[in-house]
Amino acid sequence: MPNWLIAYAPLFPLSIIATDNAFRTVSKGEHRCVFSSEGHVRFPLWLFKKVHKSHEDKLVASEKHMREEGENIKKAVEAGMAT
Numbered sequence: 001m002p003n004w005l006i007a008y009a010p011l012f013p014l015s016i017i018a019t020d021n022a023f024r025t026v027s028k029g030e031h032r033c034v035f036s037s038e039g040h041v042r043f044p045l046w047l048f049k050k051v052h053k054s055h056e057d058k059l060v061a062s063e064k065h066m067r068e069e070g071e072n073i074k075k076a077v078e079a080g081m082a083t
Contacts, residue, residue: 003027006073017042021066023073035077037070039063 007022009015019040025033039062041048049059 003033017048018062023070025077035070035074037066039066 003024003026005022005024007020009020010018019042021040022038023036024038025035027033045059
């Protein structure tokens with residue numbers, strides 16, 4: 001499997017805080033790869049959590065969303081490889 005990247009930037013107003021998200025694979029030989037997801041925020045996470053305590057649930061929800069989207073993409077890639 002070749003290396004690939006899916007990256008996108010949230011729209012305004014979320015883009016003020018969250019700059020971009022990405023899913024990527026890195027080939028580790030034939031039929032093996034590492035799949036990862038990344039979410040970036042404009043501020044250091046510790047500062048964001050300290051200043052915006054009410055947004056902690058949103059960070060948890062964002063992590064859950066990235067995990068679920070990653071699982072969906074992984075399934076789609078694996079299904080495509082099987083055909």
